[in-house]
Amino acid sequence: MTDATHIDVSYVANLARIDLTEEETKLFQGQLDQILEYVEQLGELDVSNVAPTAHAMPLVNILRTDTPRDSLDNEAVTANAPAARDGQILVPKINEQF
């Protein structure tokens, strides 16, 4: 499968947007290397003529008519937000120009 079953935990954790402590990074490094080594066994199989299964059931897209309908009201949605004002969710500044 891969040349080396080694994962760069710090790099991947950053992709996943999780700040890991040094201790966690070290712990996960060992555990994930071990898990990746285990999954190497899938390389034993010849799957060149096998179609991938993304879903157990054969599904086709079904289009519905785009008609307006009731949804949760604003209050219900913002009630769970960590920070909200005037019916909107507050977030840190994204663009320095504004």
Place this chain on the structure above:
Amino acid sequence: MLNTKTISELSDLLERGECTSVEIVNDVLASIDSRDGVINAYLTLDREAALEQAKSADVARAAGKTGPLLGIPLAVKDLLNVKGQPCTCSSKILEGYISPYDATAIAKLREAGAIFMGRVNMDEFAMGSSTESSAFKKTRNPWNTDHVPGGSSGGSAACVAADEAVAALGSDTGGSIRQPAAFCGCVGLKPTYGMISRYGLTAFASSLDQIGPITKTVKDSAILLEAMAGHDEMDSTSLSLNPMTAVQLMTRNEALTEIPISDPKEYPSDTNKQNGMFSSELIDDHSLKGMKLGLPKEYFVEGMDPEVEQAVRDAVAHCKELGAEIVDVSLPHSKYAIAVYYIIATAEASANLARFDGIRYGLRLDGKDPAELYGKTRAAGFGSEVKRRIILGTYVLSSGYYDAYYLRAQKVRTLIRNDFVEAFKQCDAILAPVTPTPAYKIGEKTNDPLKMYLDDILTTPVNLAGICGLSVPCGFSKAGLPIGLQIIGDSFKEGNILKVGHAYEQTTEWHKQKPEL
């Protein structure tokens, strides 16, 4: 002691006016008060709302409403949304979250008159096999409180086994209903993928997740399945067949269709119609004559506990005595299931859990920009097992590794599914153990994730293939821990596995055993 009874027993008592729903709820609450201090199954309890709903159910019944779930209290795994109740998925990142809506399965049960008592513990975001990854508490196995209840629906199984609930709802992504049911001596049903809408079920791995019941009897699982099944426009993967067509699909052989799934949208007002769900013929006749049951050699794995193997082999012999023909079948790619499962499930989880970023709900740790906010929030909000799986899932999907891991796993998934297609040409259902060992001790496997993953070897193939599986009590170890028999059925063949499970259960005494608490 109404809390010790089954849904169908209570439904009969209510129908005959021999008890009220308020009395049932009070007995369940009393049991929780006396036992949950030790078992730790419940995260939160909605006492007043439960009693209010029970009063309403009693009023509705007095006014002529009937139904097998009218006035029956249920415990709900903390990842299914019930309007007005918390839904934390046993994670700090969702602490304080209150559901603004009902999951479709919940809405259907509510319509049928069920009562939602409270939220029960689970592995954080359903990632785990022992309920030890919960951020909030350690649930204990009622049969031996030093042992785990299994997971991820450990709270659901523990509360049913301890009679702290009449029945419970769980979810099964790789065995999370069947395994805790086996560890706690309950019945657990993982329905065919698409049988029950997943709308309102917090997503872990969307191509594998399925809601299902954990109950005291097979019949109770059938009652809950009937109430929850059916197409929902909010979940495009739920069956687009109408329930009657599903019945036809469930009937490989006309003689075996004894559990019709009636249209759940149409609330049955006719008592005879509801009782028809389990025809008297089915209840009295436990013959398995004419059924072929497959025994896969690959499911009696090396290192399996001899007591588990013996109990399952005894159960197979029992089914033979009931008239079933036992045939050898082979599922040659079973040994790859764990590797495939932990690639596919973590890949899907890494995408599904991206929504927990501290913006719209739950925990937020502020940062100078969104990226810092996400990183800090997710670091503080997720526990180790969830972080580990998100990182693994992100890795297998990342550029350069996708083909080697994710795509290859999907291809091997096809081989695993094909194994079942071949096997079901030879049999109506497959008999197997649920787990290689009975429940282990709390803390025994927490430091070795791979070791814990390997225990899912007998349950994950069913999810990968999208088919259905049932766990039924079939014995006890010498140490007094329950052992489960797994009955696996083809897609939409719930009728077959429920029939076998019911016949086995009703001609054995295992399900009648209660833990000493």
